[in-house]
Amino acid sequence: MILDNRGLEPPQPMMRTLAALETLKDGETLTIINDRRPMFLYEQLDELGYSYETAERNDGSFQITITKG
Template structure:
């Protein structure tokens, strides 16, 4: 699943991301694309036990792939 958050102002990207994660099953992945590095999202993902990988794109945006944690 890909969620394009470009063009949105904070806190909309973070709220959309967390809402989308709620709909996923444990182990599923969500890729988000943000205009900027979502610094406030990372501590929330860490607190919830999700894994994530950040890649800066050529256009300066960031693609973050999040793997949902949870009990299978």
């Protein structure tokens, strides 16, 4: 699943991401695209036990791949 959060003002990207993560089953992945690096989201992901990888895209946005479990 890909969630494009570009163009949204905080805290909307984080709220949308956390809501989408609730639908994942163990081992499933969510990819989000944000205008900026989601520093506060990383703290939440660590607390909830998700793993994630971040890559900066050519347009300056960030792609974060989040895996449950």
